[in-house]
Amino acid sequence: MTVSAHFEPVDPLGLDLPTLVAQFGERFGKGEYHALALFRAIYRTGMADPRALSEYGQNLSLAEAVAAQFPVHLPPVVGRSGDGSTYKFLLRLRDGLETESVVIPMKSYKSLCVSSQVGCKMGCAFCETARLGHLRNLTAAEIVAQVLVARHVLGEPIENVVFMGMGEPMDNLDNVLCAVRILSDRRGLAIPLPSITLSTVGHVGGIRRLARLATLAPPEGFPRLRLAVSLNAPNDPLRSELMPVNRHWSLAQLREALVEFPLPRPRDALFVEYVLLEGVNDSRAHALEIVEFLRGIKACVNLIPYNPGPDSPYQRPPETRVREFLQWLLEAGQRSRLRGTKGVGAMAACGQLGNPDRKRAR
Numbered sequence: 001m002t003v004s005a006h007f008e009p010v011d012p013l014g015l016d017l018p019t020l021v022a023q024f025g026e027r028f029g030k031g032e033y034h035a036l037a038l039f040r041a042i043y044r045t046g047m048a049d050p051r052a053l054s055e056y057g058q059n060l061s062l063a064e065a066v067a068a069q070f071p072v073h074l075p076p077v078v079g080r081s082g083d084g085s086t087y088k089f090l091l092r093l094r095d096g097l098e099t100e101s102v103v104i105p106m107k108s109y110k111s112l113c114v115s116s117q118v119g120c121k122m123g124c125a126f127c128e129t130a131r132l133g134h135l136r137n138l139t140a141a142e143i144v145a146q147v148l149v150a151r152h153v154l155g156e157p158i159e160n161v162v163f164m165g166m167g168e169p170m171d172n173l174d175n176v177l178c179a180v181r182i183l184s185d186r187r188g189l190a191i192p193l194p195s196i197t198l199s200t201v202g203h204v205g206g207i208r209r210l211a212r213l214a215t216l217a218p219p220e221g222f223p224r225l226r227l228a229v230s231l232n233a234p235n236d237p238l239r240s241e242l243m244p245v246n247r248h249w250s251l252a253q254l255r256e257a258l259v260e261f262p263l264p265r266p267r268d269a270l271f272v273e274y275v276l277l278e279g280v281n282d283s284r285a286h287a288l289e290i291v292e293f294l295r296g297i298k299a300c301v302n303l304i305p306y307n308p309g310p311d312s313p314y315q316r317p318p319e320t321r322v323r324e325f326l327q328w329l330l331e332a333g334q335r336s337r338l339r340g341t342k343g344v345g346a347m348a349a350c351g352q353l354g355n356p357d358r359k360r361a362r
Helices: 017-028 032-045 060-069 128-132 140-153 169-184 204-213 236-242 251-259 284-293 319-331 356-361
Strands: 077-083 086-092 098-105 110-113 117-119 134-137 158-163 196-200 226-230 270-276 299-305 336-338
Touching (some): 017 032, 017 060, 032 060, 032 140, 086 140, 098 140, 110 140, 134 169, 140 158, 158 169, 169 204, 204 226, 204 251, 299 319
Parallel strands (some): 110 158, 196 226, 226 270, 270 299, 299 336
Antiparallel strands (some): 117 134
């Protein structure tokens, strides 16, 4: 079987199943049967060679053509560092840049923190990734590859995915949503939408777009896809100092977007991430401002004691202040929890990702 010369090989990791089916029709005159067999094999077993699939057993020429047109080349693992059972792994991309992902063991499952960009342009003052700057967006295939490597190369039973690695997901939303559609397909990795979280610094345009998509059914929509918002300061002057995004979208604009975000089920809630910086945003007045900001919004505050990097100008508050801050929130009626810190020793904790050599070079 021959394929027309004008068709260039395509990485199937960047194609959701309907698109893959359409490509099979255009390239080979075949339909869902063969496309689904390849899709299932890649994501369920990590095996990407159609010549080994029974569905292609009677058509070796088709298997050869599919293998040539849809090659899967997972990026190699070029680094791994751990802190207890939490560890970070690095994947080398074709242009020499690297993604960073973190495997996080939870009580009954394992979660994977994935990157959506190499670096980030949001410039948050306390974030190590911000020092790297924005190098480029990741493609949907490069995002999906992080999960595939974790599951099928490293053997990790990943059941939960959080877009809390390098980058601002709303700044690369088309590729992120394509990846989410692939990750959540029940015929493949089958990670449910409520087990996938997008974390944003407060990109109001992205939040509003996601809110519209949350009202639509799959595959066009993303109902119950979880949203986490990094607040980190409860008033405009302080937040603008810590997070430049606040100079573009104020807290009032952010609040309006959060109020309107659809949460159809009683147990659904937004996650509000709050990194505690000693002497900066950890007073009782700050806690009460958070409560007021979130009044009328179904939200759970995740308190994160600051994870310092090299030469950081900020410090982590003492454990007594962290517990005190949590208690202030709870006493004021705000649903809150203290998020366990994992991976600090391997520079794999929240806010610590980013190639240190490239940071120094920049």
